[in-house]
Amino acid sequence: MKAVAMPTVSRVAVCGGTHGNELAGVYLVRERLKRRADGTEPVSVVTVMSNPRAVQLCVRYVETDLNRCFTRATLSAPVSETSPYEMIRSQELNALLGPKGSAQAVDLLCDLHNTTANTGLCLITYSDCDWICLHICKHLQREMASTPVRYVHFDIPLNEAYSLDSVGKHGFAMEIGPQPHSVVRSVIFSAMQEGVQLMMDWICQFNSGTLFEGGWVDVYTMVKNIDYPRDSETHVITAAVHPNLQDRDFCLLHPGDPMFLSFSGETLRYKGKEALYPFFINEGAYYEKGIALSLARKRRVEIPSVLVNKH
């Protein structure tokens, strides 16, 4: 592939506390705000606590999930005093860091998240051909020795993309697990800090004219979600993720493999025809969304060399 020239990544946003109980991002944002820059950095970075009310209460959200409020429809809907807090906040963030889809939007938005699932570090985006995001992923994979780093892709068009990271011209959620919600684990905090620092290093090097060689990145594209088995009347769950599947995010799941273990001891198996890669296995916040795990297809994506276009 030919080298691709891309515009400078001059404005970056680092957002934490989009979910108020995902604490590594909350404390990282607090640290960054404490050590505010003296203005001599090569990249302009804005650090934002996305959902301050939820952070204060240490809950995922106050009225509605903020990270589902960034579709075009929600961003352009009229708001009043009675609108949900998070809807008002999403429009504020869109004004600050966007507007989504416009030339004024930040060049890169990195949104910090934690999960109870054993995902390691994932960069989650809506594109499988955003060379900036893919190169940042490759850089983290090279430099982070003790943390697995993966690229997860949700194939959703920009208008319907619902999360905060879709506001930037380039963007991703930096998701790190496993960590219980409302808990900060030191190694998870350090991994997130390292991930953000490496991202900033890459951007600085890119902006200074470094050529980043192309290559290959494994991309996991979301195919479908699987819900828990539930009682048909009460809708309560009747099984937990099977011990053979628990904590085995990104390990290939074959038809017939155990998926759930009912509370009365029966094993339920994966009935799909295609072997797929499970992730977000047993994420606490997804019980109410009807998701026990997500399934993805993996494929190798070739990425070109990239170089900054200073014009």
Next chain:
Amino acid sequence: MSCHTSPYVSKGLLCLVQFHSVRLLGGKQLEEGVKQHYFCIEKIKMALVFLPALARMAVCGGTHGNELSGVYVVQEMERQWKEKGECAWPIPVTTVLSNPRAVKECRRYIEKDMNRCFNRATLSSPITDSSPYEVLRAHELNNLLGPKGSTDAIDLICDLHNTTANMGLTLIHYTTSDWVTLHICKYLQTKLTKVPVRVLVLDVPISDAYSLESVSKHGFSIEVGPQPHGVVRADIYTIMKEAVDLTIDWIHKFSSGMVFEGGDVEAFRFIKSVDYPRDPETRTLTAAIHPQLQDRDFCLLKRGDPLFLSFSGETVKYEEEEPLHPFFINEAAYYEKEIAFHLGKKMMLTIPSVQVQKD
């Protein structure tokens, strides 16, 4: 060598005791009126104590609505009861979903931590329209399973909890002198081999005891971790279910006349709590549990060992002289209670052999 007070001795139920050596607690100031109850028995293992039968037990889950193993153990037990009635278990068992509103919302509590509402003060103050939901519910549960301290109280409450700390299976109790509870602990320790089983005693007088299991005559909490709140893990659920089944099993065997041999039970006594380093103005945390302490519940913490790693990279160390054992390390629900971990002292409790008292 263990030194403890025994209510059974004072009630004259101690049937056969071989005193190999008896010593008064010389050199210690004893409280007025308590002297005759304190003595050391070095060979208490030879004693056989007859204890009253246990007629009924309660299994309580969802005392904290987001600690899900207990919620689903109770759900499964209710399903078994619907299917088999009283034959579901070899002894009478009452199952209770302690805090249904909190369970529905998958929160620890709605207005107030219910597992702090069972002290005498809260249970005896009158209910008003403005009483917190959990206080109302505590009164209801006290009527259902108590009243606390009375002869009508249920014999045993087994209250099910989860923690984000790496505590394996921990049995938590108020006193060091309840031999029923300690025998159940010993039984679980011998039967459960896949997970560490430890005993934690809080050493609090019963009237000050604030948690649900203090309502019953004998009671303990089964705490299993690590599990995130709002999540149910199959492996953790299985451990908890097995612990409940073994508790029922012990009571059944005990009621049938089996002699349970005495012996030593290793336990940890709560000494104090340690908070996180905090910003003096905002009170937000400035450090997390150090990676070398994280997940090392019940290890021995010595002077100079790392406790916290600040978000800016500094290590805070344990400065005390006395080595102690930390537990509830990084429990999510304790951030607001200003507890990073508890510290405890390891001790050996000696319990006599026991058998059910035949009328």
